[in-house]
Amino acid sequence: MHNIGFDVAHLLAGSMLCLSFVLLYQDRMTAVLNVFALQAIALSLSVAWQAYIQEAPHLLITAVIAVVMKGFVIPAALHRIVRRLGIHREIEKVIAAGPVMLIGLGLVALSILLVLPVGQSVSLLAREDLAFALAVILLGLLMMITRYNAVTQIVGFMSLENGLVLAATGAKGMPLVVEISVAFSVLIAFIVFGIFVFRIRERFDTVDVGALDQFRGERRDQT
Amino acid sequence: MIPSIPLASAAAAIAEFWAGLPVTPLQAVLIIPAMAVVLLALIPAYRLGALLNVLASGLTFFAGASLLLDPRYRTDILIVDDFNIYLVILTTFVAFTTSIFSASYIGHELETGRLTPRFLRYYHALYQAMTGAMNVALVANNVGLLWVGVEVATLTTVMMVGIYRTPEAVEAAWKYFILGSVGIALAFFGTILVYLVAQEVVGEGLQAMAWDTMRASASRFDPKLLSLAFVFLLVGYGTKVGLAPFHAWLPDAHAEGPTPISAVLSGLLLNVALYALLRFKMILAANAATINVGLILIALGLISLIFAGFMLYRRRDIKRLFAYSSIEHMGVITFAFGMGGPLANFAGLLHMTMHSLTKSAIFFAVGHIAQVKGTQRIADIKGLSASHPVLAVGLALGVIAIAGLPPFGVFTSEFMLLSSTFARQPWLAVALVFGLVVAFGALILRLSDVMFGEASGPPGKIKATYAPLFLHLALVLAAGLWLPEPVVRWFRAVATQLG
Numbered sequence: 267m268h269n270i271g272f273d274v275a276h277l278l279a280g281s282m283l284c285l286s287f288v289l290l291y292q293d294r295m296t297a298v299l300n301v302f303a304l305q306a307i308a309l310s311l312s313v314a315w316q317a318y319i320q321e322a323p324h325l326l327i328t329a330v331i332a333v334v335m336k337g338f339v340i341p342a343a344l345h346r347i348v349r350r351l352g353i354h355r356e357i358e359k360v361i362a363a364g365p366v367m368l369i370g371l372g373l374v375a376l377s378i379l380l381v382l383p384v385g386q387s388v389s390l391l392a393r394e395d396l397a398f399a400l401a402v403i404l405l406g407l408l409m410m411i412t413r414y415n416a417v418t419q420i421v422g423f424m425s426l427e428n429g430l431v432l433a434a435t436g437a438k439g440m441p442l443v444v445e446i447s448v449a450f451s452v453l454i455a456f457i458v459f460g461i462f463v464f465r466i467r468e469r470f471d472t473v474d475v476g477a478l479d480q481f482r483g484e485r486r487d488q489t
Numbered sequence: 490m491i492p493s494i495p496l497a498s499a500a501a502a503i504a505e506f507w508a509g510l511p512v513t514p515l516q517a518v519l520i521i522p523a524m525a526v527v528l529l530a531l532i533p534a535y536r537l538g539a540l541l542n543v544l545a546s547g548l549t550f551f552a553g554a555s556l557l558l559d560p561r562y563r564t565d566i567l568i569v570d571d572f573n574i575y576l577v578i579l580t581t582f583v584a585f586t587t588s589i590f591s592a593s594y595i596g597h598e599l600e601t602g603r604l605t606p607r608f609l610r611y612y613h614a615l616y617q618a619m620t621g622a623m624n625v626a627l628v629a630n631n632v633g634l635l636w637v638g639v640e641v642a643t644l645t646t647v648m649m650v651g652i653y654r655t656p657e658a659v660e661a662a663w664k665y666f667i668l669g670s671v672g673i674a675l676a677f678f679g680t681i682l683v684y685l686v687a688q689e690v691v692g693e694g695l696q697a698m699a700w701d702t703m704r705a706s707a708s709r710f711d712p713k714l715l716s717l718a719f720v721f722l723l724v725g726y727g728t729k730v731g732l733a734p735f736h737a738w739l740p741d742a743h744a745e746g747p748t749p750i751s752a753v754l755s756g757l758l759l760n761v762a763l764y765a766l767l768r769f770k771m772i773l774a775a776n777a778a779t780i781n782v783g784l785i786l787i788a789l790g791l792i793s794l795i796f797a798g799f800m801l802y803r804r805r806d807i808k809r810l811f812a813y814s815s816i817e818h819m820g821v822i823t824f825a826f827g828m829g830g831p832l833a834n835f836a837g838l839l840h841m842t843m844h845s846l847t848k849s850a851i852f853f854a855v856g857h858i859a860q861v862k863g864t865q866r867i868a869d870i871k872g873l874s875a876s877h878p879v880l881a882v883g884l885a886l887g888v889i890a891i892a893g894l895p896p897f898g899v900f901t902s903e904f905m906l907l908s909s910t911f912a913r914q915p916w917l918a919v920a921l922v923f924g925l926v927v928a929f930g931a932l933i934l935r936l937s938d939v940m941f942g943e944a945s946g947p948p949g950k951i952k953a954t955y956a957p958l959f960l961h962l963a964l965v966l967a968a969g970l971w972l973p974e975p976v977v978r979w980f981r982a983v984a985t986q987l988g
């Protein structure tokens with residue numbers, strides 16, 4: 267019984283990590299959003315499984331929040347924004363997929379090397395969960411760095427937050443207040459991001475963040 | 490000397506006042522901003538909003554100061570101790586004075602049309618949300634709640650930085666948001682790690698996130714995992730403090746947002762983030778086998794100080810100039826806490842207070858200057874001493890104070906830090922002096938640019954109030970001349986606690 271618990275937790279966290287990799291090289295807006303929704307569903311399954319093996323029913327709330335908000339509502343809203351902005355067919359320039367994937371692999375190795383050896387006192391399951399979570403967080407970060415489009419940066423950020431929730435639920439008995447706050451912060455983040463996407467569009471007629479560069483800081487003094 | 494009898498009777502009167510209310514001062518510090526957020530969000534009229542903002546901030550300050558009557562409180566969720574009570578009072582005080590400044594500042598921005606009432610709609614509500622969130626972060630005993638406080642305060646300031654909706658403002662807000670969220674995500678991961686470490690020893694649930702419980706049993710924590718956690722916390726909260734490699738958001742956010750927000754960002758939010766870091770440092774200090782946090786803080790502090798010192802020379806935008814000066818002073822404070830020991834910690838605490846008061850005063854002055862001159866470019870602000878003497882005096886005093894000249898309080902704290910460093914690590918003291926001198930030169934150079942020469946720009950009159958500006962400067966001056974005995978005793982107690 268214990269082994270099954272361990273294996274399923276592994277499978278689900280591992281599939282989140284795989285989806286993070288899939289996110290890294292997607293160049294079509296709709297595909298990015300769909301993969302993100304899949305990752306959120308994997309997250310909610312993972313959280314639900316944690317609720318079962320930790321016998322912590324309150325985690326189910328987090329699972330439901332994850333699947334409803336990040337699996338359906340937010341992707342649907344982003345799809346709408348993307349369609350309204352007319353970029354749903356756009357193919358985004360991504361830094362060549364090969365190097366990005368290699369860096370991603372490096373980050374996964376890094377997070378395993380960081381988390382697994384330390385803290386023998388913490389159970390192996392919690393540590394492996396943490397390693398997975400850290401990898402998802404770092405890949406989200408990588409995605410934010412390598413993308414130019416504000417919408418994909420949003421997705422990178424939310425995928426990073428998926429990693430955070432995975433980490434929080436992997437920590438046994440972590441008080442609910444934090445999980446709610448994470449879900450809440452995602453919501454706020456989404457609102458803020460949504461506003462910004464429109465503002466950037468309004469100002470620059472593009473959601474390419476690269477367009478912002480020409481206004482950077484004091485450079486305007488020289489022009 | 491302050492006669493003690495009236496003081497005691499005033500305290501009794503205040504205690505009696507609170508006894509008649511259904512809330513304690515601690516609850517009030519959190520509830521007043523929360524109620525003000527709702528109220529202000531419903532009021533579109535900006536004049537009334539500004540007035541209510543001042544009122545709510547004033548009441549919060551009163552509640553914060555009332556915490557002194559009964560300074561000890563703890564549950565698993567909230568805590569009031571010697572360390573955070575002074576920061577609560579400082580935060581609520583500066584938030585109060587800034588709200589007064591903000592009222593006149595915003596009025597002027599509307600007149601000149603830089604802001605329209607439509608964009609201003611939620612400004613005051615956000616202001617209260619920010620101060621409330623900072624208060625939550627400060628009085629939280631639960632490290633998760635601490636994180637939530639910092640997170641909400643960040644998001645509200647992001648929205649306010651972007652309020653002008655110029656391309657520069659949008660870019661600054663975007664950068665701030667991205668870097669801030671990444672920072673806060675890493676801080677949260679660190680918090681989870683700390684909880685994991687703690688729950689092995691303390692047991693699951695709330696007490697494993699309560700800061701004081703953790704500190705009490707920190708010696709039995711797994712040192713490796715605790716050290717790893719601190720690295721994440723350092724990068725996460727360090728981003729918010731604006732320490733050198735993670736500072737990129739700070740100058741933009743300070744320069745492009747409304748000046749009242751620059752004042753609270755610099756004077757308060759950076760402090761709150763540093764406070765969070767120090768709380769975790771205290772946990773690590775209680776465990777001998779962890780990494781040497783002091784050394785890391787010293788290195789980060791020095792890098793920030795020297796880097797910012799040099800960056801100050803190339804500034805053309807006056808708000809950006811003082812943003813870099815904030816990085817410099819955060820570096821000094823971080824350095825002080827990294828050195829540790831009673832004297833250096835004392836200096837760090839004093840410097841935190843003095844920097845908050847001085848820097849917000851400077852931003853008040855800069856806000857008025859930018860409004861009368863219609864620009865933030867240093868090259869376009871000339872001859873201030875001829876055109877606006879009172880403002881010029883305010884700015885000059887502020888810059889002299891922040892550059893660390895006697896008799897202002899910043900000098901006192903820097904002097905204490907220097908003498909304590911010289912006694913223990915002379916080479917570090919040399920580096921510290923070098924950084925301070927570099928920054929000093931830049932500030933005085935830029936000040937003379939602004940002060941003298943042919944008066945330029947429109948000689949507009951200022952209707953704004955100077956009261957907050959000179960009140961802050963007076964406090965900084967008073968602290969430089971004479972620190973009251975209770976304050977000294979109090980800082981000493983915290984300094985020993987910090988280790």
